[in-house]
Amino acid sequence: MPEQLRRTVHLTTPPGDVNTVHDFLAELWPEAHGVSDVDRISVETALIELAANVMQHADTDGAGLACEFTIVVTDEAIDMTVRDTGEPGEIQLVGAEMPELDAESGRGLALITALVDHVAYSQEGGHNIWRLTRARTTGA
Amino acid sequence: MEDGPGGVVVLKPEGRLNMVAAPAVREAVASIVEGGRTKIAVDLRAVEFIDSSGLGALISGLKTARQAGGDLRIAGANDQVRLVLSLTNLERVLTPYDTVENAYGDA
Numbered sequence: 001m002p003e004q005l006r007r008t009v010h011l012t013t014p015p016g017d018v019n020t021v022h023d024f025l026a027e028l029w030p031e032a033h034g035v036s037d038v039d040r041i042s043v044e045t046a047l048i049e050l051a052a053n054v055m056q057h058a059d060t061d062g063a064g065l066a067c068e069f070t071i072v073v074t075d076e077a078i079d080m081t082v083r084d085t086g087e088p089g090e091i092q093l094v095g096a097e098m099p100e101l102d103a104e105s106g107r108g109l110a111l112i113t114a115l116v117d118h119v120a121y122s123q124e125g126g127h128n129i130w131r132l133t134r135a136r137t138t139g140a
Numbered sequence: 141m142e143d144g145p146g147g148v149v150v151l152k153p154e155g156r157l158n159m160v161a162a163p164a165v166r167e168a169v170a171s172i173v174e175g176g177r178t179k180i181a182v183d184l185r186a187v188e189f190i191d192s193s194g195l196g197a198l199i200s201g202l203k204t205a206r207q208a209g210g211d212l213r214i215a216g217a218n219d220q221v222r223l224v225l226s227l228t229n230l231e232r233v234l235t236p237y238d239t240v241e242n243a244y245g246d247a
Contacts, residue, residue: 106192
């Protein structure tokens with residue numbers, strides 16, 4: 001049985017926002033021994049982009065949103081799962097292309113796909129579920 | 141915000157430049173340009189993280205400054221900021237300089 005580190009945070013918007021997810025990650029990293037800087041930076045950026053997109057697009061009625069973020073760190077990979085209670089299927093994660101250089105928005109989903117190795121979306125029991133996986137690099 | 145060399149206005153955001161913080165940066169640049177200053181340097185030494193919202197604010201500021209005949213340049217970016225600039229190809233329009241002084245070395 002390989003060792004793994006699993007942490008989950010629940011948040012509701014408002015007052016929760018992307019800073020809640022940042023704080024969750026800041027508490028996680030000291031426990032996740034040996035994660036390289038590039039993995040840490042990539043995971044943090046991908047998860048914050050996903051959180052921002054979920055909060056902006058899934059909360060279509062402005063009534064707030066309940067989300068659950070789970071991270072699992074193993075020797076091989078870092079898995080991220082985000083579950084929310086928002087509108088289904090509002091976000092297309094696959095095939096997102098980087099916009100023109102002067103665009104002021106639209107980079108989030110393309111960034112996510114550039115930062116992780118695997119992106120999946122599903123609906124289960126009335127929840128949107130996104131799963132991101134980044135294979136760990138070796139070395140520091 | 142403070143005065144830098146050669147008439148450059150230096151903006152110093154701090155912490156996380158995400159969807160919560162980005163609007164303030166966008167508004168700060170617009171306010172500087174409305175006040176008649178158009179050469180802006182964004183000192184990112186105290187910024188620990190940027191996301192696409194933060195990048196959008198910098199691009200907005202760049203466009204605002206250039207439309208007024210000036211420019212917006214960035215300095216002091218950490219590894220995370222440099223990675224995000226690279227993956228989005230934005231380093232082509234937002235070259236990360238080491239220091240504010242170097243950003244306007246031609247000024």
